[in-house]
Amino acid sequence: xxxxxxxxxxxxxxxxxxxxxxxxxxxxxxxxxxxxxxxxxxxxxxxxxxxxxxxxxxxxxxxxxxxxxxxxxxxxxxxxxxxxxxxxxxxxxxxxxxxxxxxxxxxxxxxxxxxxxxxxxxxxxxxxxxxxxxxxxxxxxxxxxxxxxxxxxxxxxxxxxxxxxxxxxxxxxxxxxxxxxxxxxxxxxxxxxxxxxxxxxxxxxxxxxxxxxxxxxxxxxxxxxxxxxxxxxxxxxxxxxxxxxxxxxxxxxxxxxxxxxxxxxxxxxxxxxxxxxxxxxxxxxx
Amino acid sequence: xxxxxxxxxxxxxxxxxxxxxxxxxxxxxxxxxxxxxxxxxxxxxxxxxxxxxxxxxxxxxxxxxxxxxxxxxxxxxxxxxxxxxxxxxxxxxxxxxxxxxxxxxxxxxxxxxxxxxxxxxxxxxxxxxxxxxxxxxxxxxxxxxxxxxxxxxxxxxxxxxxxxxxxxxxxxxxxxxxxxxxxxxxxxxxxxxxxxxxxxxxxxxxxxxxxxxxxxxxxxxxxxxxxxxxxxxxxxxxxxxxxxxxxxxxxxxxxxxxxxxxxxxx
Numbered sequence: 001x002x003x004x005x006x007x008x009x010x011x012x013x014x015x016x017x018x019x020x021x022x023x024x025x026x027x028x029x030x031x032x033x034x035x036x037x038x039x040x041x042x043x044x045x046x047x048x049x050x051x052x053x054x055x056x057x058x059x060x061x062x063x064x065x066x067x068x069x070x071x072x073x074x075x076x077x078x079x080x081x082x083x084x085x086x087x088x089x090x091x092x093x094x095x096x097x098x099x100x101x102x103x104x105x106x107x108x109x110x111x112x113x114x115x116x117x118x119x120x121x122x123x124x125x126x127x128x129x130x131x132x133x134x135x136x137x138x139x140x141x142x143x144x145x146x147x148x149x150x151x152x153x154x155x156x157x158x159x160x161x162x163x164x165x166x167x168x169x170x171x172x173x174x175x176x177x178x179x180x181x182x183x184x185x186x187x188x189x190x191x192x193x194x195x196x197x198x199x200x201x202x203x204x205x206x207x208x209x210x211x212x213x214x215x216x217x218x219x220x221x222x223x224x225x226x227x228x229x230x231x232x233x234x235x236x237x238x239x240x241x242x243x244x245x246x247x248x249x250x251x252x253x254x255x256x257x258x259x260x261x262x263x264x265x266x267x268x269x270x271x272x273x274x275x276x277x278x279x280x281x282x283x284x285x286x
Numbered sequence: 287x288x289x290x291x292x293x294x295x296x297x298x299x300x301x302x303x304x305x306x307x308x309x310x311x312x313x314x315x316x317x318x319x320x321x322x323x324x325x326x327x328x329x330x331x332x333x334x335x336x337x338x339x340x341x342x343x344x345x346x347x348x349x350x351x352x353x354x355x356x357x358x359x360x361x362x363x364x365x366x367x368x369x370x371x372x373x374x375x376x377x378x379x380x381x382x383x384x385x386x387x388x389x390x391x392x393x394x395x396x397x398x399x400x401x402x403x404x405x406x407x408x409x410x411x412x413x414x415x416x417x418x419x420x421x422x423x424x425x426x427x428x429x430x431x432x433x434x435x436x437x438x439x440x441x442x443x444x445x446x447x448x449x450x451x452x453x454x455x456x457x458x459x460x461x462x463x464x465x466x467x468x469x470x471x472x473x474x475x476x477x478x479x480x481x482x483x484x485x486x487x488x489x490x491x492x493x494x495x496x497x498x499x500x501x502x503x504x505x506x507x508x509x510x511x512x513x514x515x516x517x518x519x520x521x522x523x524x525x526x527x528x529x530x531x532x533x534x535x536x537x538x539x540x541x542x543x544x545x546x547x548x549x550x551x552x
Contacts, residue, residue, distance in 0.1 A: 135397065148375045150382075152412025156397070156404045159411070162418055163401055163440045228418040 004092040011058040012090045017041055021059035021214070025205060028216035033178030034146070035129050040212040050083060050108055051209030053125035057087065057106050060121060060205070066094045068102035073110040073251065073267035080108075097270050109172075111193040113250045113271035116202035118219060124187045126208040129215060131175040131185040151183050154226055162231060174233075177224045178217055186223075192235050192251050197223040240264040245275035246282035294360060296466060296498050297323035297346070302355030303522075304338075304345055315341040317522040319355070323466070328492050328499045330513035330530065332506060332545070338522040339502040340390075340470055346500065347387055347468050348377045359384075362465060382412050386459030390471040392451035395458070396443050402429065402454055403439040409462045428457040432487060449480035453487065460491065469501040473508060485511050506549055510534055518542045 009015065017039070024038040043051040061067065067087050071080040075097040083106060084095050096102050099114040106123040116122060132142045135153050145153065154175055161168045168174075174191035178184045186194060187206060197204065197217060204217040217223060227233035241248045243263045250271055252264040266272035302319040309315070316338040323329055331339045344350040346357050348369045357369040362384055372380070381387065389395035396405055403425040410421055422439075429436045432453040443451050452472060459467060472488065473481040489512055492499055503509060509516045509530055517527040518539065526539040537543045 135399070144374070144378070148378050150378065150412060152382075152408050152410075155411040155416065156400055156408050159404045159407055159418065159421060160400045163403055163422075227416075228421075229416050230418050 018059045033182030033184040035213040047210040050125035052207030056207035113268040118201040120202040124206045126187040129208040129213040295322040298358045304352040330509035333519035337519040386464040386467040388469040395455045432457045
């Protein structure tokens with residue numbers, strides 16, 4: 001464990017800021033999927049590197065929490081390592097790479113493969129919280145569209161995909177409807193992960209630092225991916241197996257090595273390592 | 287009900303005045319406008335630039351809150367609604383279900399970043415249509431109806447000419463069969479032959495769909511061709527109104543006389 005850095009408040013942010021963020025989070029939980037504005041602070045890293053997620057984690061983390069940070073499913077990428085060290089040095093909490101052991105999981109671009117349990121909190125880093133943004137750039141207008149539940153526009157985007165490509169080409173940040181009311185951006189997680197949000201027993205919190213918005217999905221809430229009756233939402237299987245653990249059902253990354261050979265491995269490193277420990281093998285071991 | 291339809295108007299405007307906050311002294315953009323619109327009737331508002339035509343239209347559409355006066359609309363459930371007393375949400379619902387608005391500049395009324403088909407389908411999706419096949423076939427049907435080539439259904443309206451964009455805008459508005467359509471100078475900015483074909487189209491659709499339309503134009507020819515009744519506006523006031531043929535052939539007000547005599551005949 002890293003020594004706690006001196007001269008900083010617990011979890012870096014001052015208590016009044018954390019209180020402000022918690023109040024915004026309470027509102028966000030009370031209105032699932034609704035974007036709540038908050039006074040996003042300058043953080044010691046650039047926008048786009050997870051400032052929103054860090055502020056949410058800082059606001060909810062306590063001394064007894066166990067933190068896991070992933071980036072694209074991996075615990076070992078620069079972003080994940082930095083954020084994990086940041087919290088280790090400003091709070092002194094225990095960190096882990098094991099999904100099941102964590103009480104707070106901050107994530108960028110993935111939901112862990114291991115099903116989350118009640119009592120856990122999943123914190124997403126969100127670059128663009130507004131799902132209607134690409135079709136309607138005016139904030140004042142999108143706020144009205146959400147208020148009036150005018151979501152025809154969202155289907156225009158899906159229609160456009162079908163018309164141009166014959167199928168919905170949106171493979172990440174696939175819009176969802178939360179609790180039958182608000183259309184929400186799930187952040188740039190693959191559409192593959194969308195079904196995991198539906199009635200998840202864990203609390204899901206979303207922070208967009210640059211855009212200064214928070215939103216949330218309380219445990220066991222309905223989360224439906226938008227679709228057409230005659231083109232229902234579906235997750236397409238990869239048709240590959242992980243080189244290390246042989247899994248065919250988890251989300252796989254395509255990796256090209258120096259010889260130009262293509263390999264597929266689990267994006268969730270903890271999931272993969274756990275399977276290897278339990279004796280599963282892929283081609284790499286044959 | 288049908289009896290009622292003939293006698294009771296669809297839209298009733300009473301004592302409508304509007305003065306822009308930035309206007310000098312007591313100048314009103316619209317002053318004391320009264321008008322009734324009946325189902326199945328096409329009415330033109332003519333007048334020179336700055337006479338208050340578009341302001342009146344925007345007040346009726348609920349886009350501008352008038353300084354004085356009321357706009358009442360008889361809804362599909364046969365209830366009178368005070369348009370400006372509705373909540374913004376109710377106004378928006380009305381605007382995308384029972385009303386249509388054709389903008390002078392088609393790029394304001396269209397979404398240029400999505401295809402023609404998506405433009406036509408948007409209002410349907412807004413009303414809850416979630417079947418791609420059906421959306422597709424209504425888009426095709428409407429493209430045919432407004433004489434656009436259905437092979438261009440997946441093209442962006444950016445690639446369309448001015449006349450084609452205006453046709454697309456009309457299709458996009460009429461696809462949900464609105465009861466009242468407001469048109470703001472739909473043919474200006476187009477060349478004469480394109481104008482003539484577009485007017486033909488609007489006239490045909492108005493008759494076939496039994497539309498109630500209010501069309502703002504500075505072109506007396508447009509009024510002559512499309513409208514059963516015409517209102518003449520000057521300096522914010524309606525100076526004369528009546529059957530189009532009567533107003534244009536036997537103008538009573540000196541301004542209307544001037545307007546009619548100013549038409550350049552080739």
